Amino acid sequence: MSFNIALSGLKASQKDLDVTANNIANVNTYGFKESRAEFADVFSSSIFSSSKTQNGGGVVTQDVAQQFHQGSxxxxxxxxxxxxxxxxxxxxxxxxxxxxxxxxxxxxxxxxxxxxxxxxxxxxxxxxxxxxxxxxxxxxxxxxxxxxxxxxAGSPSATGQIDLSFNLNSNATNLDPALFDPTDTTTFTSSTSTVVYDSLGNSRIAAVYYVKTTNPAALGASGGAAPGTPGVVGGSADTNNSTWAMFSTVTDDAGNVVNVDLQQDPNVANPGALQYQATSGQRGMLLQFDSSGVAVPGTFPTPRTEPLGTVANVTVPVVIPHDGAGVINNGADPDQTFNMVMTKLTQVSGAFEVSALSQDGKTVGRLxxxxxxxxxxxxxxxxxxxxxxxxxxxxxxxxxxxxxxxxxxxxxxxxxxxxxxxxxxxxxxxxxxxxxxxxxQSNVNLTGELVDLITAQRNFQANSRALEVNNSISQTILQIR
Structure with missing residues (x-):
């Protein structure tokens, strides 16, 4: 009987060693959860034996329980x-x-x-x-x-609208809009640009240029004012030194910069009015502000009755030459038009600042x-x-x-x-x-496992010693004559 008890102790100690060794081996395994060997004693009795004098029958491995506490x-x-x-x-x-x-x-x-x-x-x-x-x-x-x-992600969609808000520097130097050239930075005061897309997702660069001026020499006839009349802008005297010309360019299919006219609203009776025309023939839109820096009503392509930035927007159609989807339309290769919607335009002292610039087109996106x-x-x-x-x-x-x-x-x-x-x-x-x-990381505590390893080793040695003592006793009994 004592042999079996010592043998069960050896098996339990070996299981403890195995579990501990497995924990140590997985100390660097991501997501690993350590295990713990749990033991129970073996005890048997019957109605014909007294539990007061009955000794245990050894030990048995009851469970190898996983421990699911959080790892670092x-x-x-x-x-x-x-x-x-x-x-x-x-x-x-x-x-x-x-x-x-x-x-x-x-x-x-x-x-x-x-x-x-x-x-x-x-x-x-x-x-x-x-x-x-x-x-x-x-x-x-x-x-x-x-x-x-x-x-x-997504399918390409052509740009239909650009939303634009900005402040122009009232202290900027006056220039002659007739000399405007997008390739010469000395001919315009400020500029900004954004990427726009055609219906096939091809990207274009749409740029906007601003030229501060008090010389309307390049202004088309309007309101009875003859072209070149000093100090007159569209029939209104520029007493506030607050007149600007706005030009635009866009790149074509080949990436070449193309001048585009900022077209008048077709509902305006005189479509040639309120536009500057550069020597190159490019036509730009008139911007005029009052003494408080607010856009003046009535000086924009769309007839206005209130200051800009309070209620309504100014919408200017802009044409992109050669829409990429033109080959689908019987090879007609039509132009693509989008609207430039301007809100909250001001001219106050301070640097040129774009407060809003966005567009609604897009190309196919890559991850x-x-x-x-x-x-x-x-x-x-x-x-x-x-x-x-x-x-x-x-x-x-x-x-x-x-x-x-x-x-x-x-x-x-x-x-x-x-x-x-x-x-x-x-x-x-x-x-x-x-x-x-x-x-x-693994939730194994390496220090604790090394201590458990020593404990399991000592338990194994102790049970081995018990087995050795039992063997010596048996040898002594066998040698009795």
């Missing part, structure tokens, strides 16, 4: 590295259509050849479907799907980056400025984490002991948050 977090430079701070497991499958789920805390993810997020061994990370605003459509494990990042929020929302960023909500990383929890079945590769499957997985969103309820660019 390691900061990385890879946005696809993810760690769960708190409760929860990532969900993975072996194939894109598989419903055989496995669960892991190891977040060293990467993209495969089809831009799907996968683990180091090729399993597919599952995500919850989302709406365009990033809200989740369904929180259910059955609706999850492998997360795939599109490498392009430039991925961001992952603490709630697991994956957003893809594209070269055309688009940001798309792709998916939300699915997390699951279990009624009993220690009941999970280990399958290797730092993964687990559910069992009857663990209970059914419950899916949810990160950073909500009892689920932890997701840290992008971070990895959860």
């Amino acid at each position: 977090l390691l900061i990385t430079s890879n946005s696809l590295d993810m760690a769960i701070s708190g409760n929860g497991f990532f969900v993975t499958t072996e194939g894109p259509l598989s419903r055989d789920f496995t669960y892991t805390r190891a977040g060293a993810f990467k993209l495969d050849s089809e831009n799907r997020i996968v683990t180091s061994d090729g399993n597919f990370l599952q995500g919850l479907p989302v709406n365009t605003d990033g809200s989740v459509k369904s929180v259910s494990l059955s609706t999850t799907a492998p997360i795939q990042i599109p490498d392009s 430039t980056g991925i961001s992952i929020g603490t709630d697991g929302l994956i957003e893809a960023k594209y070269s055309n400025g688009d940001t798309q909500a792709i998916s939300k990383v699915a997390l699951v929890r279990f009624p009993n984490d220690q009941g999970l079945t280990q399958i290797g590769n730092t993964s687990w499957t559910s069992s009857q002991t663990s209970g059914e997985p419950l899916a949810g969103e990160a950073d909500s309820g009892t689920f932890g948050s997701i840290r992008s660019g971070t990895l959860e």
Whole structure:
């Protein structure tokens, strides 16, 4: 009997050594959870024996229990590295259509050849479907799907409108708009530009130039004022030294800079009025401001009854030569027109400042980056400025984490002991948050394991000694004559 007791002690000590050695071996394994060998004594009795005089029958390994406490977090430079701070497991499958789920805390993810997020061994990370605003459509494990990042986004759309607001420097030096030349910086006061797109997504550069002047010599006839009449602008005396000419250029299909006329509103009775014309023939729009720096009503292409910047906008059609989609329209190659909408135009003392400049066109975007929020929302960023909500990383929890079945590769499957997985969103309820660019390290305490290793070794030696003593006693008995 004593031999069996000592032998059971040796087996228990060996199991303790094995568990401790496995913990030490995985001290650098991301997402690894340490285990603990748990033992119970062996005791048997019957109705014909007295428990007061019955000794134990040895020891038995009752469980190798996993410990799911949080491991320390390691900061990385890879946005696809993810760690769960708190409760929860990532969900993975072996194939894109598989419903055989496995669960892991190891977040060293990467993209495969089809831009799907996968683990180091090729399993597919599952995500919850989302709406365009990033809200989740369904929180259910059955609706999850492998997360795939599109490498392009959207279809091209032609620019239809540019929104522009600015302040012109009232102290700028006066120039002659008749001498305007976009290639000569000395012929204009200030300029700004933006990228616009045709219907095929080809980019153009649309530039706007401003020339401060008190000489309307290049002004077309208007309001009874003859061209070149000093101090007269469109029939109004320029007593505030606040007259500007605004010109524009745009690049064509070949990238050449083309002068464009800032066209008058077709509803204006005299389309030649209120325009400057440079020596090159290019026509620019008149801008005039009052003594307080506010745009003067009635001096713009669209008839006005209130100061600019208070209620209405000024809309100026601008033509881009040779729209890229022209070949589709029977080869007619028509021009593309967009509107330049100007609001809050002022002329006050201070540097030239553009307070708003945006346009509504875009080209096809190429993937430039991925961001992952603490709630697991994956957003893809594209070269055309688009940001798309792709998916939300699915997390699951279990009624009993220690009941999970280990399958290797730092993964687990559910069992009857663990209970059914419950899916949810990160950073909500009892689920932890997701840290992008971070990895959860093994939760093994190396110092504690080394101490446990010494303890297990001593236990093994003690049980070996008990076995040796039992052997000596048996030898003594056998030698009795």
